[in-house]
Amino acid sequence: MSQIDKPVKQYTFFKNLWKGIYHSAPFEAVKAALRLLGRVKNNARDFLRDTNMFSHARKEAIGAYLKKHTSADPEQLEISWQPVVYVGIKIAVIIGAGLWLYSFYPMVAEWMKIGLDFFKLHEIYNFDFPSILFFEKIASWVLGLLIVYHGGFILYHQLVALFSSLSVDPVNNKVYYLENILLKKDLYVFEISEIDLVILRQNILFRFLGMGTLIFQKKSGDQVKIISLKQANEMMKLISRLKSPKVSKI
Amino acid sequence: MKFKKYASPFIVTLLALLVGLFYFLTHLHYMQRALDWDQIVYSNNIKKSLGNTSPPVFNPHHLHYEIGGKVFHEAMVENLGDKGFTDLSFNQRLRSLLFACLGLIFLVLFLSELTGKWFWGILGALLVGVTHGYLSYSTRVDTGIFPSAWFVMFLWILLRMVKAKKGLIYYSLPAAIVLFIGVMFHQYTAFGCAIFCLVLVVPGKLFELYPKPHVIRMSKGKKTEEQSEINRNFQARWLTAGVTALLALVFIVGGYFLVGESIYRLPLSGEKGNRAVAQAPWVYDDLTFQKWLFHYVYIDHGNWGKGIEEFTPRDAFFGFSEAFLARPRSEKKAGSPLNYDFRDFFHPEHLTHNLAALFSFFTLVGSVFLFPQLLKRYKRIFLFVFLSLLVFAVFTTYWEPYYFEFWITPALLVVVLFILIINLMAEKVSRFLGKIVFAPAVLIVLVFLCFFGAHNIKNHFPFFSLEQKLYGYNTAWDRDYYMKLFSRDIYRFPDDPYKDVYGHLKK
Numbered sequence: 043m044s045q046i047d048k049p050v051k052q053y054t055f056f057k058n059l060w061k062g063i064y065h066s067a068p069f070e071a072v073k074a075a076l077r078l079l080g081r082v083k084n085n086a087r088d089f090l091r092d093t094n095m096f097s098h099a100r101k102e103a104i105g106a107y108l109k110k111h112t113s114a115d116p117e118q119l120e121i122s123w124q125p126v127v128y129v130g131i132k133i134a135v136i137i138g139a140g141l142w143l144y145s146f147y148p149m150v151a152e153w154m155k156i157g158l159d160f161f162k163l164h165e166i167y168n169f170d171f172p173s174i175l176f177f178e179k180i181a182s183w184v185l186g187l188l189i190v191y192h193g194g195f196i197l198y199h200q201l202v203a204l205f206s207s208l209s210v211d212p213v214n215n216k217v218y219y220l221e222n223i224l225l226k227k228d229l230y231v232f233e234i235s236e237i238d239l240v241i242l243r244q245n246i247l248f249r250f251l252g253m254g255t256l257i258f259q260k261k262s263g264d265q266v267k268i269i270s271l272k273q274a275n276e277m278m279k280l281i282s283r284l285k286s287p288k289v290s291k292i
Numbered sequence: 293m294k295f296k297k298y299a300s301p302f303i304v305t306l307l308a309l310l311v312g313l314f315y316f317l318t319h320l321h322y323m324q325r326a327l328d329w330d331q332i333v334y335s336n337n338i339k340k341s342l343g344n345t346s347p348p349v350f351n352p353h354h355l356h357y358e359i360g361g362k363v364f365h366e367a368m369v370e371n372l373g374d375k376g377f378t379d380l381s382f383n384q385r386l387r388s389l390l391f392a393c394l395g396l397i398f399l400v401l402f403l404s405e406l407t408g409k410w411f412w413g414i415l416g417a418l419l420v421g422v423t424h425g426y427l428s429y430s431t432r433v434d435t436g437i438f439p440s441a442w443f444v445m446f447l448w449i450l451l452r453m454v455k456a457k458k459g460l461i462y463y464s465l466p467a468a469i470v471l472f473i474g475v476m477f478h479q480y481t482a483f484g485c486a487i488f489c490l491v492l493v494v495p496g497k498l499f500e501l502y503p504k505p506h507v508i509r510m511s512k513g514k515k516t517e518e519q520s521e522i523n524r525n526f527q528a529r530w531l532t533a534g535v536t537a538l539l540a541l542v543f544i545v546g547g548y549f550l551v552g553e554s555i556y557r558l559p560l561s562g563e564k565g566n567r568a569v570a571q572a573p574w575v576y577d578d579l580t581f582q583k584w585l586f587h588y589v590y591i592d593h594g595n596w597g598k599g600i601e602e603f604t605p606r607d608a609f610f611g612f613s614e615a616f617l618a619r620p621r622s623e624k625k626a627g628s629p630l631n632y633d634f635r636d637f638f639h640p641e642h643l644t645h646n647l648a649a650l651f652s653f654f655t656l657v658g659s660v661f662l663f664p665q666l667l668k669r670y671k672r673i674f675l676f677v678f679l680s681l682l683v684f685a686v687f688t689t690y691w692e693p694y695y696f697e698f699w700i701t702p703a704l705l706v707v708v709l710f711i712l713i714i715n716l717m718a719e720k721v722s723r724f725l726g727k728i729v730f731a732p733a734v735l736i737v738l739v740f741l742c743f744f745g746a747h748n749i750k751n752h753f754p755f756f757s758l759e760q761k762l763y764g765y766n767t768a769w770d771r772d773y774y775m776k777l778f779s780r781d782i783y784r785f786p787d788d789p790y791k792d793v794y795g796h797l798k799k
Binding site: 163166 | 306317318321376781782783789790
């Protein structure tokens, strides 16, 4: 009898018992819960990292995300976004303008009263003409709804701007636009060679601040517009260098 | 990323609601107080069914009307009775008005979305609102406004289906409900239902007439528009049309059988019905189900359905004209809606009528000459509007050409067609001259709006609102039959409601 054919004494009972326990429903549930906890922990870490508005920490977070999902090297990436202060000012202006507009509701109520009075219904029918409180209630609701709808839309886009970023990868000749609203992230990847035209738009204030809007026109005709980026000049400089036929890579 | 065009749906909805509110308040100010034959009969039908003493009247032509009126009146009395809404006629007028406003609101939404310009929605809806047919039937105790206003829902739901990028089949149920309600509002809307389903199955290639030999695409940053499912997917198109038609048919047949068989217990066979078995009002209790269903076709003493055998163009022209413009009235006698004179176009007496003729002529000629362009630009919607206009015009000419009640829907469709044509022309010209060309186009519509509006307000409101009036009624009727129907409780001064507003205008 060869060595191979010799039966090996195995402690199959304990092995099977352990397997049984390990794959039992309560154990599976505990494992799933631990896995979920791990995922929650990782997501919470990412979430907290994303909300970090300090330049260095944010760059690290975006770099880590791009490294995870693309072949980008975080060390080589040039990353830019809308300045936090600029977004904050916009949010403050929107909220202020909304509240200021809402304060006009007594005036709108007065107009509504004049409007209904024009039809003279209380002089024709057995109706009592509604008091100013009735009109104020309607006016406040109408104005409130308008402001919440439009304000909500604009605020949503400010939040998108606050967490989104544009990165240029000089190694792989790619541009990444990461649209981030914390609960969801969309990553757009563009080949620099496919971009036909790059436009840098700056008004006089943005020129002082070094900010600008970058517009990429692709060969397909699609346009990508990323507004109010800080260091837009540097981004433009880098992209045009990458577009140059002499220096395709750094 | 680039900002999307976000504000328009909300703003347009708000504007549509404002148009509806304006129309509602204007009519509330000039609420009709006149009664004619139909209004007296319908009011009494509803009145009789209120106490549950007699079986409710279900007129097969407009199955919803009397029972809907009863429910609406009871709801008003229950909820707003303490505010004075206990008057039957007034509540029925309010019901018609609410539906008229609903039609206008959806017309604003429809035209705005189709043309992409909110002002066409508002102008189109106001133009429909001031046409005499719509204006007059908005506050009548009558059925005319319901199918016409609801026809806008046909247009709107079709637009939703045409624009659907995916999930077209899910629109079948709402579309079938819209078609079913349309038929309940009036049997003749069945033509609209057939055209609706036909338009759904037409292949998308039909609308790509005259393909150019070369096309230069400049997307200018816009994403190439994804084709809608109705043009893209052959199966989805046929399946949706089939399911819509089937569901609508089931609902409609169910509705008629519920009334004819379950409530009225009308027999299906026999030359005449069985009066002993039937539980219908006396007018219907000797009919079979089929004869009840097509009641007006069997009535031999009526004037209906003679427009083909005894065709006179003047009748159709008369009814169509009156759907746009009220008869010119003076203190002594009523004029004719055919008050045209092209030899003296700008004469104050004929100008509005001449403009109405020009309006209709422009629409007719425009839709014929620009047919391929309109088909290409508006696709299924134009086809639906055009075919509906054609079929409803032919039906009205056959059924009741001399009276404007059945011309309300064709008049509405003419206005819609007019807006589509003028928008298309402005779009074409704006390629060379810029968007400024929309200004004269709007001005043209405004001219029509002002002239039609002024004419109809002057010739309609004072004669039907300021005075309590009876016209075209059966003089053999008992006085109590109609006198009790005049609204009194709701007014501060029932004999002269406008005393405080305009002073003593009467007589």
